[in-house]
Amino acid sequence: MFDTALTSSDFLFLARGAGMTLLVTAISVVLGTCLGIACGIFRFQVGPWWAAPMTFLLDIFRSIPLLIQLVLVNAFLGMVLKLKISGFSVACGVLTLYTAAYCAEIVRGAIEAVPGTTRRAARSLGLTWWQDMTSIVLPLATRVALPSWIGLALGVMKDSALVYIVQVTELLKATQILITRLQEPLLLLMICGLFYFVISFPLARLGGYLERRWSND
Amino acid sequence: DKLDDIISSGTLRCAVVLDFPPMGSRDADNNPIGFDVDYCNDLAKALGVTAEIVETPFPERIPALMSGQVDVGVASTSDTLERAKTVGFSVPYFAFEMVVTASDKSGIKSFDDMKGKTVGATAGTFEAIALEKQVTEWGAGEFRPYQTQADVFLALSQGQLDATVSTSTVAQANVKTGNYPGIAVVGKAPFDIDYVALFTNRDEYGFINYLNLFVNQQVRTGRYAELFEKWVGGEVPSLTVPNAYR
Amino acid sequence: MIEIEKVHKSFGQLKVLKGIDLRVAKGEVLSVIGGSGSGKSTLLTCINGLEPIDSGRILVDGTEVHAKSTDLNKLRRKIGIVFQQWNAFPHLTVVENVMLAQRKVLGRSKPEAEAEAVRQLSHVGLGDKLKVYPSRLSGGQQQRMAIARALAMSPHYMLFDEVTSALDPQLVGEVLDTLRMLAAEGMTMICVTHEMKFAREVSDRVAFFHKGVMAEIAAPAELFGAPKSEELRAFLSATH
Amino acid sequence: MIEIEKVHKSFGQLKVLKGIDLRVAKGEVLSVIGGSGSGKSTLLTCINGLEPIDSGRILVDGTEVHAKSTDLNKLRRKIGIVFQQWNAFPHLTVVENVMLAQRKVLGRSKPEAEAEAVRQLSHVGLGDKLKVYPSRLSGGQQQRMAIARALAMSPHYMLFDEVTSALDPQLVGEVLDTLRMLAAEGMTMICVTHEMKFAREVSDRVAFFHKGVMAEIAAPAELFGAPKSEELRAFLSATH
Amino acid sequence: MFSYKFQWNQAFARLPQMLDGALITMQIAILSMVLGILLAIVLTVFRRSGSRVLSGIATSWVEIARNTPALFQIYMAHFGVATFGIHFNPFTSLLIGITFNNAGYLAENFRGALKAIPETQTRAGRSLGMTSNQAFGYIMLPQMLRIAFLPMTNQMVWAILMTSLGVTVGMSTDLYGVTQALNALTFRTFELFALAGVVFYVIVKLIQFAARLIAMRLFRY
Numbered sequence A: 001m002f003d004t005a006l007t008s009s010d011f012l013f014l015a016r017g018a019g020m021t022l023l024v025t026a027i028s029v030v031l032g033t034c035l036g037i038a039c040g041i042f043r044f045q046v047g048p049w050w051a052a053p054m055t056f057l058l059d060i061f062r063s064i065p066l067l068i069q070l071v072l073v074n075a076f077l078g079m080v081l082k083l084k085i086s087g088f089s090v091a092c093g094v095l096t097l098y099t100a101a102y103c104a105e106i107v108r109g110a111i112e113a114v115p116g117t118t119r120r121a122a123r124s125l126g127l128t129w130w131q132d133m134t135s136i137v138l139p140l141a142t143r144v145a146l147p148s149w150i151g152l153a154l155g156v157m158k159d160s161a162l163v164y165i166v167q168v169t170e171l172l173k174a175t176q177i178l179i180t181r182l183q184e185p186l187l188l189l190m191i192c193g194l195f196y197f198v199i200s201f202p203l204a205r206l207g208g209y210l211e212r213r214w215s216n217d
Numbered sequence B: 001d002k003l004d005d006i007i008s009s010g011t012l013r014c015a016v017v018l019d020f021p022p023m024g025s026r027d028a029d030n031n032p033i034g035f036d037v038d039y040c041n042d043l044a045k046a047l048g049v050t051a052e053i054v055e056t057p058f059p060e061r062i063p064a065l066m067s068g069q070v071d072v073g074v075a076s077t078s079d080t081l082e083r084a085k086t087v088g089f090s091v092p093y094f095a096f097e098m099v100v101t102a103s104d105k106s107g108i109k110s111f112d113d114m115k116g117k118t119v120g121a122t123a124g125t126f127e128a129i130a131l132e133k134q135v136t137e138w139g140a141g142e143f144r145p146y147q148t149q150a151d152v153f154l155a156l157s158q159g160q161l162d163a164t165v166s167t168s169t170v171a172q173a174n175v176k177t178g179n180y181p182g183i184a185v186v187g188k189a190p191f192d193i194d195y196v197a198l199f200t201n202r203d204e205y206g207f208i209n210y211l212n213l214f215v216n217q218q219v220r221t222g223r224y225a226e227l228f229e230k231w232v233g234g235e236v237p238s239l240t241v242p243n244a245y246r
Numbered sequence C, D: 001m002i003e004i005e006k007v008h009k010s011f012g013q014l015k016v017l018k019g020i021d022l023r024v025a026k027g028e029v030l031s032v033i034g035g036s037g038s039g040k041s042t043l044l045t046c047i048n049g050l051e052p053i054d055s056g057r058i059l060v061d062g063t064e065v066h067a068k069s070t071d072l073n074k075l076r077r078k079i080g081i082v083f084q085q086w087n088a089f090p091h092l093t094v095v096e097n098v099m100l101a102q103r104k105v106l107g108r109s110k111p112e113a114e115a116e117a118v119r120q121l122s123h124v125g126l127g128d129k130l131k132v133y134p135s136r137l138s139g140g141q142q143q144r145m146a147i148a149r150a151l152a153m154s155p156h157y158m159l160f161d162e163v164t165s166a167l168d169p170q171l172v173g174e175v176l177d178t179l180r181m182l183a184a185e186g187m188t189m190i191c192v193t194h195e196m197k198f199a200r201e202v203s204d205r206v207a208f209f210h211k212g213v214m215a216e217i218a219a220p221a222e223l224f225g226a227p228k229s230e231e232l233r234a235f236l237s238a239t240h
Numbered sequence E: 001m002f003s004y005k006f007q008w009n010q011a012f013a014r015l016p017q018m019l020d021g022a023l024i025t026m027q028i029a030i031l032s033m034v035l036g037i038l039l040a041i042v043l044t045v046f047r048r049s050g051s052r053v054l055s056g057i058a059t060s061w062v063e064i065a066r067n068t069p070a071l072f073q074i075y076m077a078h079f080g081v082a083t084f085g086i087h088f089n090p091f092t093s094l095l096i097g098i099t100f101n102n103a104g105y106l107a108e109n110f111r112g113a114l115k116a117i118p119e120t121q122t123r124a125g126r127s128l129g130m131t132s133n134q135a136f137g138y139i140m141l142p143q144m145l146r147i148a149f150l151p152m153t154n155q156m157v158w159a160i161l162m163t164s165l166g167v168t169v170g171m172s173t174d175l176y177g178v179t180q181a182l183n184a185l186t187f188r189t190f191e192l193f194a195l196a197g198v199v200f201y202v203i204v205k206l207i208q209f210a211a212r213l214i215a216m217r218l219f220r221y
């Protein structure tokens, strides 16, 4: 089963694809989380009515396929606005907004989970809104949000497999390229799947563990 | 205009399909090679810039141009009138004949044998559009468009497809690699000759002019025949249609 | 001195405070009693500016609480408040709970804040629970921690909102003892309470709220001994 | 008749029942009292075979509960049990709650099961709540529904495990009245209870459990009037 | 402002074809959801069965489904298994891929939901003489499905969105496939995909709305 035409340079090629997957994921998750936190806090602070336009906008990213988002944004920036933007930037941009859309919901839920009475107590000790946010809400909300956030980050990593559509050669695309040349689909797909699994599985387990631990106290 | 932009930027970005041997593929180090790759390099040399090969699957060729990812398509693109509404084509730089490739097990010996079978082609190509129409006409069998030419041949050799229609050069090249055991070119497909052209934005007349002259020069200087010999071999197809101007 | 003048307050359509007039002098212990929904808690949250008021004014040591120019965060340092629901910060240990506001609001150094926290916690009898997380404390201990947390800010006034009503009966005593101790030390206090015995023993004056109005206010002996209004009589007989 | 002979039972290291011997005759009402953790609930769950035992044996109408050959599902139809925590099936209406086991276990037809359910529910005073979901019921009503659910299986014996201890005081009465009614109708019952008054009035005998041992068993007048052991005396004085 | 000329009529003219595609998309999503729920229940039962083999199978399924990309799973269902000579047409491959994914995620949701149901519920059922299967089927299962209803709705939405990945296995009749084919004909990329996006959005909103109605009818308790 393991007599394969796979050479070390092919592995390097796959590794570069994996690197691209991780790079796109890292950039999108970092930027998307920042944006998502801002949107989540905004949504909580101004209430559902005033945040409705933003909520609607973010909801779009959760209601149409990522493939279409990528194609559309790519076409809009390039065809309509005639901007020269690399596929990599488009991929990161769309995945950032995609992350932010989910992250905002997680953040809002987590802030809502901090009891109002606890926040009242902080304010009546003289803490400012900002101090209350950083010293009380942030640590408490983080506990609620972190497990879901880990799930989100892993989800983004898996969904980043779709950025091939804007000419970014990430892991799965790299695998397909090699399948084209080597005609060993099963072996190559197994290697590819294993890579995702090895990254995703332990982190998902960590998320589950944190969730269990923090829901106990 | 675009011609100036390319010259001043110093790079020419070509959309090339890289799972379409011999027009475009990858070598053992996964570097792009093929007729289209060389053609792009020639064009870049003529312009005095360096070439950058951007791999695009078939369905993404024109979107990649429209969204500014590439400057020109050197991607074996059929010059249909429908498409010409959106992009600007040069004169043809290559011509394909369509052939039927079938798996041995299917028992298909000619184009008409394909009736009622499961057939496929690369989504968004000239032959895919024609074949799908044909299957609908037959009213029997199934048509499956795959995202890449490679997926089509993979499906064919795995037995998921009974036959495919593709350009003769591509079919020959793929069968020759030996990567796909159990398939063979069995005959011609009665489709028109598929003339393919370079394309760029519809309104870039200056650049289109340049591309037309470039195609002409390639034939004139014998470079076209040279590249054909290198990648395909055999009789060099004519790029002009008798009794018509272009 | 806390001066409350003609304070009106409503939530939407609901009038919760209908013209409250009240003065609490330095060193005085005032108990507030009254039925559920009569506006007692609302009054306390208005005094430290957690809730805006519709009209009237509240002065704390001469500063108008609801004036635009007032720095509420600064004012709130003077006024400690402890609520009915325990609201320990669950992610901080007991001593960190008491240190947090000292450090963030008063800008105290860590050792300073810690020393004060230990002092106040020992004062309320939690000297041995410093490093424990609040989830490990009983309700009564959590309330005493909340009191220590407020006291650590060296407030001039303390407001207590039914601090014992969510506690099991056997835990009520320890919290009331802490309040008694504070009263004896001369702290100015407003205690909203359902514990009539406590109100009678500890307070200088007792105020009775009824439907957003301060229906009666008097020394405890007088108020409990000879209730003037029908409502107070009904209230007192119902709570026995 | 329920016969319990030298039953031992432990959870891991913890010995919960240490040799219980007990007979409950047809028509008898036995109350079981005792401190928390003394093994009362465990005994009940052993009687209907929800828990295995370590040694000894339990016979119900002559069938050994823990014998390999015993069809427990069949046996359990004879023994109704109602637990302390309400365990209404929240996704079914009151009448569906009572019908479910009749249909699935006894294989009754729908109209049959429904008629029986209505009868039993009316019996416990819930005739007007048939189509309501349990979440709309008070705790006392939920308990009575659980009793009706058990009775609908026409059990020969009923086991009650502190059916009133999670209820508000004002709801306890209605559930105890239901038990009294059952006792009066001649149902054989074992009631684990903290309600001494109830135990005294209704039971034929009262058993006192202490740390896994049945320390005393006697008629209520005797047991409450002249407790023999030190532990029972301590227990009785603590519960007053 | 833009030099780009939108040609929306080109897209709208193709709307009927796209709506046909939308029907196929819904069909796949609904089928994959129904099968996914059934399989997830089986996986849940496997995981509770106490048998090492069964719970091992179930756990592997769940972990692979949750820790690899859906695109990978679909690609595998077509080109991967074909290595063993097993051939599925694109529709089936897509259905298998999405169902595999749904079942994995749902099984995990079901496990969480079961944890939220007090153990006393089974006890109550058992003491009424029910077998353990009856207690699971009539008491635990309905409550589990209720608790997991929101995650199930979300999974349904994801199933709809996942159908767009069918093009990689030769699917051309679903909404995304149709849109891509039309794009190859006309190259009005932006207009066509924008319209497809709107259709997807409407489908998703309809599903969420329907879910709310269903929840209101089913879960009156």
Ligand SMILES: Nc1ncnc2c1ncn2[C@@H]1O[C@H](COP(=O)(O)OP(=O)(O)OP(=O)(O)O)[C@@H](O)[C@H]1O
Pocket: C011, C014, C016, C034, C035, C036, C037, C038, C039, C040, C041, C042, C043
């Ligand atoms: N944030 C709020 N929004 C709307 N209404 C409120 C709010 N807070 C309190 N209320 C209403 O104001 C009224 C007075 O409430 P308040 O909490 O002051 O009563 P209370 O005297 O403290 O009663 P209790 O003894 O029950 O604590 C009540 O009817 C209450 O429902």
Ligand SMILES: Nc1ncnc2c1ncn2[C@@H]1O[C@H](COP(=O)(O)OP(=O)(O)OP(=O)(O)O)[C@@H](O)[C@H]1O
Pocket: D011, D014, D016, D034, D035, D036, D037, D038, D039, D040, D041, D042, D043
């Ligand atoms: N499933 C179990 N696993 C482990 N230990 C258990 C289990 N059930 C009960 N125990 C332990 O067995 C002992 C007896 O429990 P049991 O519930 O029978 O007491 P009880 O007399 O009913 O007390 P209470 O009045 O509090 O209900 C307790 O120490 C309890 O912690």
Ligand SMILES: [Mg+2]
Pocket: C040, C041, C042, C161, C162
């Ligand atoms: Mg109050």
Ligand SMILES: [Mg+2]
Pocket: D040, D041, D042, D161, D162
């Ligand atoms: Mg018990």
